Amino acid sequence: MSQKNYKMIISYDGTRYFGWEHQPGKDTIQGKLEAVLEKLSGSYIEVLGAGRTDAGVHAKGMCAHFSLETELDAEELRRYFNRYLPEDIAVKQLREASPRFHARYNATGKTYRYTIYQGESKPVFDRKFVWTIDEKLDLEAMRAAAGELQGQHDFAAFCKAAGKNKSTVRTVDAIDIKAKGEYLQLTFHGDGFLRNMVRILTGTLVAVGKGELTPEDVAAILEEGDRRQAPPTAPAQGLCLIKVDYE
């Protein structure tokens, strides 16, 4: 028996977690997945994700990989995970991958969706997965601002604590804004996103929707590159990582 490399797709309700990344003494998604592998193998095995979601952010299609020596086949391994993971984390798919597959380095794009509740009542059943905004939002202005943000830019104004020597240039090739009944869905696709970036972009688009900023203001903030000029970060609970792309 030899070590194999596995790729898995995970969904989770991030409400009660301190984000993806393991932290001593705190419940995290990575930590819960690694705990199951430790139970199975008796030793620590790292689970590497395509990225790190913030505390309270959800996922329907996070991707991760790990190396393991086991007699279980992939479907048995998936069932083992689901049996021992808490009820708010599920492994949807698991399969053997090439030994060189790396969930983060091989990712070529990501889709995030931010959901806003705009109804007349209250979102009783999905209250933990939406941001409730009572004001009516101007979708045309939001779409114009989204047009300013799309493309390859330095997104320094739209991230938290950019590292000094790290590039803040990213390509966001689509920001789709769709009204669906009482909900508004903002779907972002890009080659990668900086820390808090989708939530700051959402906060910015909502500020435009409320008339607090114009699409031209957004273009100027992008140009200026100063985080303090961009609006506040939207709450974590409305955000979900939908899909990670690989070649």
Place this chain on the structure above:
Amino acid sequence: MSQKNYKMIISYDGTRYFGWEHQPGKDTIQGKLEAVLEKLSGSYIEVLGAGRTDAGVHAKGMCAHFSLETELDAEELRRYFNRYLPEDIAVKQLREASPRFHARYNATGKTYRYTIYQGESKPVFDRKFVWTIDEKLDLEAMRAAAGELQGQHDFAAFCKAAGKNKSTVRTVDAIDIKAKGEYLQLTFHGDGFLRNMVRILTGTLVAVGKGELTPEDVAAILEEGDRRQAPPTAPAQGLCLIKVDYE
């Protein structure tokens, strides 16, 4: 100003409640609604529901009425409720009704839906609103058993603690069993349902789906009228009151 009678439609996530009916010292839906009216009016005002949902059962369309003297119009009153109710209870509609309108006595029918999760993974996002069943269920057998249960019958075998002098005859005119992706929806419509009746009917149909009972067994249990012969009650969390009918 005089007292007016109001009709409202309420949705709630019943997870953390001891059911609809007020009970001293316990969180109930009726209790939370009455607490808002007491806050508004300064005195106790009874909120009368179309029926009583069990602890842990949800609703998208519970109906209730109450009498109140207020300067608020119906829409202001609805907003007042939603402002002071907890986030897992919402008033979807509220309007003035005829002084004779009574949510329970005037109800002519009810629709309940029971949702079963049958997927390969785990229902991470709606885990509090479904019953997860791993075994594959035989839908044709379930539909045949549903056919035996439809119509006017004495449902004494399918209710909890029937009162000695109360009729257990009800008419269930439709039991619809529908596979929707990873979910199975059992939708019941009838003139009224006895205590735990929808959950016992669901438990019975699931037992048929697993091959533990035949549709003929179900007909015999209905005929016999003995609760101890019918299968266990399905868990509360999968059940939702969808709609109450009025003439």
